[in-house]
Amino acid sequence: MTTYLWNPPAVQSLPVRGKAERLPVNRIFCVGRNYHAHAVEMGRPVDKSVERPFYFTKSPQTLVQSGATVAYPPGTTNYHFEMELVLVIGKPGFRVPVERAHEIVYGYACGLDMTRRDLQLVARDKGRPWDLGKDVEQSSVCSEIVPMEGTVIDHGAIELSVNGHVKQSSDVDKLIWNIREIIADLSLFYHLEPGDLIYTGTPEGVGPVVAGDKITGRVEGVGEIALNVGPAE
Ligand code: MN
Numbered sequence: 228m229t230t231y232l233w234n235p236p237a238v239q240s241l242p243v244r245g246k247a248e249r250l251p252v253n254r255i256f257c258v259g260r261n262y263h264a265h266a267v268e269m270g271r272p273v274d275k276s277v278e279r280p281f282y283f284t285k286s287p288q289t290l291v292q293s294g295a296t297v298a299y300p301p302g303t304t305n306y307h308f309e310m311e312l313v314l315v316i317g318k319p320g321f322r323v324p325v326e327r328a329h330e331i332v333y334g335y336a337c338g339l340d341m342t343r344r345d346l347q348l349v350a351r352d353k354g355r356p357w358d359l360g361k362d363v364e365q366s367s368v369c370s371e372i373v374p375m376e377g378t379v380i381d382h383g384a385i386e387l388s389v390n391g392h393v394k395q396s397s398d399v400d401k402l403i404w405n406i407r408e409i410i411a412d413l414s415l416f417y418h419l420e421p422g423d424l425i426y427t428g429t430p431e432g433v434g435p436v437v438a439g440d441k442i443t444g445r446v447e448g449v450g451e452i453a454l455n456v457g458p459a460e
Contacts, residue, residue: 239287241336242371244450250315250333250372253422255285256413257311257340257361261403261428268431273403280404280412283357285340285426289367293337296455297365299438303343306436306456309429310387310395310444312380313338314406315372316423320414328410331419334375337444337452339368339387340426344435369424370452379406383447385430389440397430399446 240249259281260266266273291297300306317333340361347360382400386393404412409425436442438458445451 236288239290241290241292241369243334244371244373246374251422252287252290252424253420255287255290255367255424255426256417257283257285257426258404258409258428259283262397262401262430263403264397264401264431265429265433266403268433275403280409282413283361285362285367289362289364291365291368291454293368293370293452293454295365295368296457298457299436299459300343300363300366301459302359303345305343305345307342307344307433308387308389308394308436308442309340309342309433310385310452311338311340311426311429312385312399312446312449313369314409314425314427316419316425317376317421319421320410320419321417323410323414323419325407325411328407329377329379331410332375332377332379332406333421334373334378335380335446335449336372336424337370337446337450338424338426339442339444339452339454340429341366341368341454342433344433367426368452368454370450373449380448381405383449385444385446387432387442387444389434389436389442391443394434395430395432395444397432401430402427
């Protein structure tokens with residue numbers, strides 16, 4: 228039996244609707260610039276005819292369950308919300324063809340890809356990695372997982388409000404690279420595994436939060452998410 232110097236880190240996990248068992252989370256992938264209007268507001272429009280999707284990752288240790296209160300993070304004065312549909316992988320997949328992509332879908336969730344926008348943009352403009360902007364402690368917020376094995380979501384309202392005021396309102400049918408295309412493309416680079424989460428990108432309307440803000444969001448046909456922003460530590 229293997230013994231360790233100290234207790235190994237806990238397995239990151241999320242509740243699953245209708246089940247007693249929690250879903251163990253493997254990796255967290257995020258798709259960048261996957262709604263045209265958001266790509267434009269970031270000053271980087273996307274031409275799908277000549278571009279490929281791109282990705283970044285966030286540590287599973289950044290995961291926070293919906294309903295939590297998180298401290299305003301250190302090192303930023305421009306902490307942003309990004310409402311996203313989260314795709315949950317349920318089976319191994321490598322070089323998955325578009326037409327078979329549905330076979331490895333376990334389900335979906337609502338997610339917030341919270342971002343230190345000031346640090347992300349400095350990194351972007353200097354050609355540096357995005358980690359300080361994106362791989363932020365407690366920044367990968369996720370709702371309960373909704374089991375929908377083999378289902379491809381191709382439409383549905385996606386919305387986010389801060390303190391009851393609507394900030395983001397779009398539809399998942401506006402994804403530049405859809406669920407099938409994301410699975411097919413990402414699996415060219417990674418052996419996808421059960422428990423991998425893929426944040427599929429945010430629509431336009433991203434913006435900052437301050438201590439005391441209450442974020443609520445929903446994806447039609449999936450569910451709801453909430454996050455409270457507390458004071459800085
Ligand atoms: Mn995002």
